[in-house]
Amino acid sequence: MSQKISLKDAERKAFRTTYNDGLVDVFLGCFFLMFVIGPYLSASLGDFWSTAVFLPFWALVYLAIWLIRRYVVTPRIGTVKFGQARIAKLAKFTVVMLVLNVIALILGSVAALSFGSVPGQMTSIIFGMILLMGFSIAAYFLDFNRLYIYGLLVGLSPLVGEWLWTHRYATHHGFPITFGTSAGIMILVGLSIFVRLLCNNPVPKVEIPS
Amino acid sequence: MINPHANPELHPLADIDQVIHASARLMVLTYLYVVESADYVFLMRLTGLTWGNLSTHLTKLEEAGYIAITKEFKGKKPHTTINLTKQGRTAFREYKRSLQQVLDDLPD
Numbered sequence: 331m332s333q334k335i336s337l338k339d340a341e342r343k344a345f346r347t348t349y350n351d352g353l354v355d356v357f358l359g360c361f362f363l364m365f366v367i368g369p370y371l372s373a374s375l376g377d378f379w380s381t382a383v384f385l386p387f388w389a390l391v392y393l394a395i396w397l398i399r400r401y402v403v404t405p406r407i408g409t410v411k412f413g414q415a416r417i418a419k420l421a422k423f424t425v426v427m428l429v430l431n432v433i434a435l436i437l438g439s440v441a442a443l444s445f446g447s448v449p450g451q452m453t454s455i456i457f458g459m460i461l462l463m464g465f466s467i468a469a470y471f472l473d474f475n476r477l478y479i480y481g482l483l484v485g486l487s488p489l490v491g492e493w494l495w496t497h498r499y500a501t502h503h504g505f506p507i508t509f510g511t512s513a514g515i516m517i518l519v520g521l522s523i524f525v526r527l528l529c530n531n532p533v534p535k536v537e538i539p540s
Numbered sequence: 541m542i543n544p545h546a547n548p549e550l551h552p553l554a555d556i557d558q559v560i561h562a563s564a565r566l567m568v569l570t571y572l573y574v575v576e577s578a579d580y581v582f583l584m585r586l587t588g589l590t591w592g593n594l595s596t597h598l599t600k601l602e603e604a605g606y607i608a609i610t611k612e613f614k615g616k617k618p619h620t621t622i623n624l625t626k627q628g629r630t631a632f633r634e635y636k637r638s639l640q641q642v643l644d645d646l647p648d
Contacts, residue, residue: 338574340570340573341575344574344578344582344586347585407581408585409582410575411576411577412575413574534591
């Protein structure tokens with residue numbers, strides 16, 4: 331037997347199967363669409379409303395994902411409750427993400443209050459770093475390796491976008507191009523994983539009493 | 541069946557829990573050991589066993605008192621949840637320890 335038997339790996343495998351349905355990827359992709367469409371809307375709606383208009387969109391996507399999970403995915407992959415160690419890890423993840431969000435909020439407020447005196451490149455680097463950190467933390471705590479790649483994609487998006495914008499290759503700080511590419515990749519990866527899951531896991535006919 | 545009196549060198553192997561030792565049941569118990577509970581579909585998918593096969597092994601484990609099977613209805617559909625009992629957890633730990641000891645004692 332060449333495979334190493336590990337209880338930790340078994341737990342990790344069990345945990346991964348519960349979210350590896352591609353729907354998280356689709357949701358993340360839809361989230362980052364805000365940076366693709368938002369800049370075009372801000373001219374007519376203003377900065378606040380061009381962002382706020384996405385709230386019902388995300389709510390709709392979230393609801394659709396919840397319904398798909400409940401009626402399409404769960405009958406195919408089943409349900410599982412995890413032990414205390416995993417619950418504790420998830421609780422730690424929530425706390426770390428909350429701290430990161432507070433830091434992001436403070437940095438965002440400082441940048442907004444400085445009325446444009448912070449150079450664009452610096453803002454892009456900080457924004458990209460926060461995105462990269464958020465994704466990396468999530469990847470680590472959730473044992474979700476794809477998030478490292480997504481983290482790199484969205485982390486580089488503001489910086490590359492800024493470069494495209496300063497060299498006049500793109501409008502709106504290059505966000506529609508860079509974030510659009512990242513969001514597109516996430517949605518495509520998510521959909522392909524979801525379709526593969528549907529093909530490989532048909533719904534069992536009936537439960538046979540044991 | 542091993543007769544431990546016939547060959548004393550086999551004693552440690554004879555002590556190994558034969559209910560757990562079957563590969564399919566070992567697989568099921570490994571997953572149940574690392575989670576709190578799982579349903580039938582989840583175990584079937586993770587272990588790669590068929591409905592009938594999984595059902596047979598779960599019955600054996602239930603008879604040994606290692607797992608508890610809870611049957612309920614979710615809407616109109618039957619739903620079976622399986623979890624490791626305290627006895628099952630202890631037996632699995634003991635199995636792990638015994639097997640480790642036997643393998644460690646083997647010469648290279």
